Amino acid sequence: MNRTARLYALVEELRAASAAQFEVNTRTVQRDLQALMEAGVPVRTTPGRGGGWSIDPEMTLPPTRFTAAEASALAVALAAADASAPYAGAARTAAQKIAASMTGPASVAAQELAARIVTLPSPTDSTVRAAVEQALTTNTVLRLSYIDAAGRESDRAVEPAGLLTADGRWYLIAWCRARQAGRGFRLDRITAAAPTDEQAQPHDLTELLLGSAAAGAVQPTALASLTPPTKKRKAPPR
Incomplete structure (x- = not known):
């Protein structure tokens, strides 16, 4: 650091x-x-x-006016961002800022619920997670070694499009250059990963998921307010 x-x-x-x-x-x-x-x-x-x-206690964030229910919801959401989840380090510092800004019943509710939540982290390598985070943030090509469900290992160069979470697991959705198609890579099956300096081509996450078991994936409602409005595509000239 x-x-x-x-x-x-x-x-x-x-x-x-x-x-x-x-x-x-x-x-x-x-x-x-x-x-x-x-x-x-x-x-x-x-x-x-x-x-x-x-x-100095006065050097804090302004008090955040959460209700007890909202504070409890945040405690649950942050618990899901365990050490194996993407951007877990940033989630930890965000949690500290939120906790430091909460006062009154909301703070008490969050603390009491947090004491009653435990997790069994998945074995995702921290270096793999960091490489995936960097490639997604900088939109660069990622080189990785992957073991599929049948136990076959392969080396790939992929262009990241986004992340999918399902049944407690995280997947990197990317354009696979070797397969010339969209693919999902379960993070705990990536055995090695290294970001590159090569810019990746932009890929639409929804389009890469078409035809897969995750074709019906939707954006979590809680993230809608963080997403810029989608620009309407112009109809092609007739």
């Missing part, structure tokens, strides 16, 4: 009053905290036994 990203992450960790691993030693983290203080971030240090670092 580079220093800029680490400094921002430290602020979020201090807001959430929790600990995290930043892939550096303790002395480096202490220097980062000192840099935050010098930059004007209201970080405080308490010396002695039981002391530590904290951030």
Whole structure:
């Protein structure tokens, strides 16, 4: 993790009053905290036994007015984004920001429900997940090794179109150059993956799913507000 990203992450960790691993030693983290203080971030240090670092409680996100039901729904949704899910790291930091901004009954409801949820993570390799995330975010070609349902392993170069979740599993939907067709790759069957610098051609996710078992897949209702309105296609000239 580079220093800029680490400094921002430290602020979020201090807001959430929790600990995290930043892939550096303790002395480096202490220097980062000192840099935050010098930059004007209201970080405080308490010396002695039981002391530590904290951030001024006033430096928080504005209170978010969730109802208890909405806060509980968020707790369930974030629990589904376990360590094997795509963008799980970003989901963790988003959860910290949400938790830091909630107050009152909503906060209590979310905390009580969160304490009653457990999960059995799937064995998706974190390096594979990171490569898939990068290829999707940058729209670049992804090279991967894949084991299909019959146990056959193959190497592919694919052009990512999107993600599909079904029955608790995640699939990368992509244009497979070897098959010259759309294919779904279950993330826990990808044994190795490496993003490239080559830009991928744009592919329509819905069109790649046509004719497959997932042809009826629809966008989750909860994500509709995040999606820009679809542009209407012009009718071809007659």
